[in-house]
Amino acid sequence: MPTDLRRPQRTYTIRQLCLEFKCTPRALRFYEDKGLLTPARDGMNRVYSYKDRARLKLILQGKRVGLSLAEIGEILDLYDLDDGGAAQMAKSLRKFKERIVALESQREDIDRAIQELQVGCNNLEQKLIATRPDLLPRAADYDQMLRQRLDGLEHVAAK
Amino acid sequence: MPTDLRRPQRTYTIRQLCLEFKCTPRALRFYEDKGLLTPARDGMNRVYSYKDRARLKLILQGKRVGLSLAEIGEILDLYDLDDGGAAQMAKSLRKFKERIVALESQREDIDRAIQELQVGCNNLEQKLIATRPDLLPRAADYDQMLRQRLDGLEHVAAK
């Protein structure tokens, strides 16, 4: 019977959590500095409880959707002293909806930028066709680009 | 016959360009520091030519689509010592296409984040309906939100 790594009574070292969630010890200490985590201690060493792990999970989820650590902190603060989680849920709901609005606005900015760039690309291609078609990117160059990007990804993955 | 503000032989003070393009003198000096602009001088004072104005226009266009000043600089450097603009156009084309790819990737990230947030919102709303429906945002609150956002925009616009 393999040990369940997520038993509620389990504890974790800083490295274990870092491995599990692919982050660095520095990051966890930083979150602690900001009051987002408050692990127990065994002597000097940090001991993370199952609850700490859950909080970390929320922190990383928040980061993925673009919340700042400060905003995540506001939500997390309600986790402890809460009427059964309702206030925290209400605050989360507000924050989430705000974030959705902001993200949709960002997406509009991006779409506008892409449009502007595509207009620019078309203009440039027309002019290059007329003057220096030899400078136009060709299919071979495009393959080259793709290969470079894949190499980049492998490189990152290898680290 | 009104003076054409864009006659090629015209020159501009720093403030004139700032007013026209809604930026600050500090920004123009910063661009100069970075080598993106090299206006002439009249004593101590900067004198911007029509070409400088064109370069500034390109800088701001580049910024709008998310190019860094360094990237814009690479493109601009080819504006001067160029075989009729072809090399510059080819480089711009590459940069633009790179930027389009990057922006599309960003948009995917945003879409994923929005999806994740919407799932979270649904969950939270369900739970709040079951436990504390009084904490749910109501239509009146929504109006309030809209009004606040409009006030914010007017405030910014008034500046």
Place this chain on the structure above:
DNA sequence: GCGGCATCTTACGTTAACGTCAAGATGAGG
């Protein structure tokens, strides 16, 4: 000659989320 305005240079401050040493403590293994 003086107030007022525009301009100049220099240089430190800002923001977020860590990265990157540096230097020391602690326990396990050989």
Place this chain on the structure above:
DNA sequence: CCTCATCTTGACGTTAACGTAAGATGCCGC
């Protein structure tokens, strides 16, 4: 006892694009 590995606490560095004084210069009108 030595060394290694892991942990700790500082504390400064990084990045981008400016913002924000502080203090000097120069011109215009009166």
